[in-house]
Every structure is written in C-alpha cells, then in structure tokens.
Amino acid sequence: MFSFSGQTNFCGRRCVWVNGPVIVGAGPSGLAVSACLKEQCIPFVVIERADCIASLWQKRTYDRLKLHLPKKFCQLPKLPFPEDYPEYPTKKQFITYLENYAQKFDIKPQFNECVQSAKYDEACQLWRVVTVSTSGSETEYICQMLVVATGENAEGVVPEIDGLEEFSGEVIHAKDYKSGQKYTGKKVLVVGCGNSGMELSLDLSNHNAKPSMVVRSSVHVLPREIMGKSTFDLAMMLMKWLPLWLVDKILLMLTWFILGNIQKYGVKRPSLGPLELKNHYGKTPVLDIGALEKIRSGEIKVVPGIKRFNSNSVELVNGERLDIDSVVLATGYCSNVPFWLQETEFFAKNGFPKTPFPNGWKGKRGLYASGFTRRGLAGASADALKISQDIGKVWNEELKQKKKKVHTHRRCISTF
Numbered sequence: 001m002f003s004f005s006g007q008t009n010f011c012g013r014r015c016v017w018v019n020g021p022v023i024v025g026a027g028p029s030g031l032a033v034s035a036c037l038k039e040q041c042i043p044f045v046v047i048e049r050a051d052c053i054a055s056l057w058q059k060r061t062y063d064r065l066k067l068h069l070p071k072k073f074c075q076l077p078k079l080p081f082p083e084d085y086p087e088y089p090t091k092k093q094f095i096t097y098l099e100n101y102a103q104k105f106d107i108k109p110q111f112n113e114c115v116q117s118a119k120y121d122e123a124c125q126l127w128r129v130v131t132v133s134t135s136g137s138e139t140e141y142i143c144q145m146l147v148v149a150t151g152e153n154a155e156g157v158v159p160e161i162d163g164l165e166e167f168s169g170e171v172i173h174a175k176d177y178k179s180g181q182k183y184t185g186k187k188v189l190v191v192g193c194g195n196s197g198m199e200l201s202l203d204l205s206n207h208n209a210k211p212s213m214v215v216r217s218s219v220h221v222l223p224r225e226i227m228g229k230s231t232f233d234l235a236m237m238l239m240k241w242l243p244l245w246l247v248d249k250i251l252l253m254l255t256w257f258i259l260g261n262i263q264k265y266g267v268k269r270p271s272l273g274p275l276e277l278k279n280h281y282g283k284t285p286v287l288d289i290g291a292l293e294k295i296r297s298g299e300i301k302v303v304p305g306i307k308r309f310n311s312n313s314v315e316l317v318n319g320e321r322l323d324i325d326s327v328v329l330a331t332g333y334c335s336n337v338p339f340w341l342q343e344t345e346f347f348a349k350n351g352f353p354k355t356p357f358p359n360g361w362k363g364k365r366g367l368y369a370s371g372f373t374r375r376g377l378a379g380a381s382a383d384a385l386k387i388s389q390d391i392g393k394v395w396n397e398e399l400k401q402k403k404k405k406v407h408t409h410r411r412c413i414s415t416f
C-alpha cells in the first residue's frame with residue numbers, strides 16, 4: 001500500500017519515503033488510528049519500539065490487572081469486544097482483543113524501532129522521523145503527516161527521595177511488578193495511592209506480604225459500582241443533565257453511603273470533587289476493587305509521606321520509622337514526547353498537547369496527537385475517529401489534485 005524506496009544516505013542511514021502518515025506507537029491509540037485509515041484505503045507506517053503491539057499491556061502491567069471501566073467504554077472503533085467477554089475484561093482478554101484487532105485490519109508495525117527524533121523540515125515541508133532499531137541501525141522516514149500515539153504512560157516516573165540509593169533492599173517501579181507471590185512474608189513499602197498503588201497493595205496483601213502504602217497528600221476513592229451500575233457509567237449519565245460540581249456532590253454522597261468515612265484510615269479526600277479534579281488536573285480517582293476493606297482491617301497499613309530512606313528502613317514525615325524489605329514505586333507515569341519530538345507549538349513541556357480537550361488532537365503541518373486527553377481508551381477511540389477523518393479529507397483532496405494534473409497533462413500531450 002505504501003511506496004517504500006529504501007535508500008542509504010551519506011550518514012549510513014536508510015531513508016524511507018512514506019506515502020500517508022507515520023504513526024508512532026502501536027498501543028491502542030496507534031492501532032485505532034491505523035484501523036480507521038485502513039478502512040479508507042489510506043496507506044501508513046506504524047513504528048513501535050517494542051517487539052509487539054500494546055507493549056504497555058503485554059510487558060509493563062501486573063498479572064491481576066483488569067480493565068477498570070465497563071467494556072463498552074474500552075472498545076476501539078469498528079470492532080466490539082466479543083459478546084462472551086465479561087463486563088470488565090482481564091488484561092489477557094484485552095490483549096487477545098487487540099491482537100485480533102491488528103490482524104483484522106492487517107496492521108503490521110515496524111517493531112523494535114524507537115523514534116529518536118522527529119522534526120518538520122520547513123525547506124521541503126515534510127516531517128523527518130529518525131528511528132534506531134534494537135540492532136543499532138538508523139532509519140529516516142520522510143512523510144507529510146505525523147501521528148503521535150506514544151501514550152500518556154510511556155515512561156515510569158521515579159521520584160528523587162532522600163536516601164533511596166542507600167536502601168539495600170529491592171526497589172522497583174510498578175511497571176515491573178507482576179505479582180505478590182515472591183513477596184510472601186515480606187514488609188513492602190508501596191509509594192503512591194493511585195489505582196496502581198491501591199491494587200498492588202491489595203495484591204501484596206492477598207499474597208500474605210505486609211504492605212504499607214504511602215499516602216502523602218489526598219485521593220478520591222470511589223466504589224467501582226453503585227447499586228449494581230458502574231460508577232463511571234452513572235457519572236456519564238448524570239453529566240448529560242447536571243453541572244460537573246453537582247455530579248461530584250452526588251457521587252461523593254453515594255460513595256459516603258457505600259464506603260463510609262475513609263478519612264479515619266488516613267485516606268484524605270481532596271477539596272475538589274473527583275470529576276473536577278480529573279478535568280482540571282488530570283488526577284484519576286481510584287475505583288476501589290477491594291483495597292479499602294484491607295485498609296479497614298489493617299492488612300494494608302496507610303502511612304504518610306516519606307522523609308528519607310536508610311539501609312533497611314524508611315523514616316516518615318510524622319517521625320515514625322518502618323523496617324522494610326522492598327519498595328514498589330507506584331508513583332505514576334509520564335509522556336516521552338519532549339524527548340524526541342522537536343516541536344514546541346502544539347506539545348507542551350509535559351509531553352501533552354497545549355490545547356485543552358476537545359481540541360488537542362490536531363496541530364499544524366500535518367501533526368496529530370492520539371491518546372493524550374486523559375480519557376483512557378474511550379478518549380483514544382474518539383481521537384482516532386477525528387484524526388482519520390481529517391487525514392482522509394487531506395488525502396482525498398490531494399488525490400483529486402493529482403488526478404487533475406495527470407488529466408491536464410494528458411490533454412496537453414494529445415493536443416500537441
């Protein structure tokens with residue numbers, strides 16, 4: 001489908017002209033854009049640093065993970081989940097779905113190629129995308145359109161904490177945690193209380209480890225379901241009729257009835273409501289799937305912020321000292337876009353588009369961003385539809401122009 005003219009330039013770099021867009025990242029966002037382009041017969045190239053699609057899901061998530069929103073909010077365009085899938089598919093089922101998706105739409109990414117830089121060349125009005133493969137060879141892709149689909153969670157955030165390098169036990173990031181099996185009987189400090197921190201603490205506790213979870217500020221914990229209906233679904237429904245602040249109030253009141261007062265266990269609530277906090281600061285509420293019960297029973301100990309680590313212990317801001325064997329940093333993720341995209345008009349320093357939702361999917365000069373709206377898989381699908389429609393318009397317009405030129409050229413020849 002694409003015209004591929006592999007030539008080596010004077011730097012020893014293979015040069016490839018790509019008809020249609022280059023899509024960086026073969027996660028759900030990149031796959032969704034690809035499928036929508038495939039349907040319009042528009043050629044493209046997908047570049048992926050890993051050796052598989054959806055590498056976040058396949059390689060950087062823990063075993064017990066399930067989608068935390070109902071499946072109807074997580075399916076990608078043009079292919080619903082199989083009917084026999086449960087309401088909250090497991091990670092394995094989600095990966096199988098994505099593999100079938102790639103197969104159905106015949107999406108074949110260039111694997112093991114990491115994009116090192118991408119910049120717009122004003123002189124030739126084209127994007128130049130340089131990749132390095134795992135074998136060390138460089139390739140430069142030249143294209144008119146660039147779709148950034150490298151994800152909001154491209155890299156794990158490892159904060160600088162006093163004394164962490166002196167700690168003699170194991171320190172890992174949540175992205176490398178698989179299961180609590182190897183921690184049985186161990187005292188584990190889980191730093192962070194987002195969805196990762198809560199679920200890893202639960203998993204550790206289920207494997208008879210002794211987790212202490214650091215809650216340094218505040219967090220909204222909501223039940224995953226309210227009266228048998230998904231909390232997310234309920235919020236979406238209420239938002240059609242009511243202002244955000246009122247929906248927040250209703251959600252918090254219902255939450256109080258179901259979960260009770262969680263403040264007394266050390267889990268403080270932010271002053272801003274869960275939806276407003278998500279909208280303004282991108283902070284995701286935790287959907288509880290069992291950690292709270294373990295907190296209430298004392299099987300998960302909630303501790304305040306960290307002052308410093310020592311060789312085999314941690315000092316907390318309240319002066320308490322805990323002996324610990326291991327540390328799991330559930331301290332979140334970040335975008336890696338600023339490390340490779342040489343562009344500052346559309347993307348901000350934090351690696352997210354500057355333009356707020358719903359307009360952060362399209363930049364200038366054929367630049368697009370898919371999966372950066374902090375709206376999970378539903379956001380990725382919505383972006384993919386808008387991006388592919390826009391690319392379709394540009395593509396068909398150019399095709400018309402080209403046909404017109406050929407037609408005029410032929411007429412000139414025939415009148416000659």
Ligand SMILES: Cc1cc2nc3c(=O)[nH]c(=O)nc-3n(C[C@H](O)[C@H](O)[C@H](O)COP(=O)(O)OP(=O)(O)OC[C@H]3O[C@@H](n4cnc5c(N)ncnc54)[C@H](O)[C@@H]3O)c2cc1C
Nearest residue numbers: 025027028029049055056067068114115150151371376377
């Ligand atoms: C533990 C965890 C659980 C989650 N659960 C849910 C959930 O239940 N529901 C939900 O809606 N969302 C969930 N999310 C959010 C999740 O990130 C998105 O739903 C989804 O994975 C986003 O897809 P994406 O394609 O935008 O990003 P990703 O899945 O991160 O895919 C990006 C791809 O780009 C590749 N890439 C990155 N940099 C480069 C580069 N320089 N060159 C080449 N390739 C590159 C990566 O290897 C990756 O394969 C979860 C996130 C985490 C961390």
Ligand SMILES: NC(=O)c1ccc[n+]([C@@H]2O[C@H](COP(=O)([O-])OP(=O)(O)OC[C@H]3O[C@@H](n4cnc5c(N)ncnc54)[C@H](OP(=O)(O)O)[C@@H]3O)[C@@H](O)[C@H]2O)c1
Nearest residue numbers: 066067068159192193194195196197216217284330331332
């Ligand atoms: N499907 C699922 O069930 C599932 C599971 C896991 C994750 N996810 C999704 O994945 C994304 C990332 O979630 P996440 O939980 O990994 O990250 P996150 O939501 O960004 O949470 C990071 C946590 O780390 C804390 N933290 C950061 N630095 C710290 C430090 N120096 N000391 C103490 N605490 C520190 C933060 O505290 P502050 O708030 O004080 O900064 C916060 O509690 C979210 O979208 C989430 O919904 C989904």
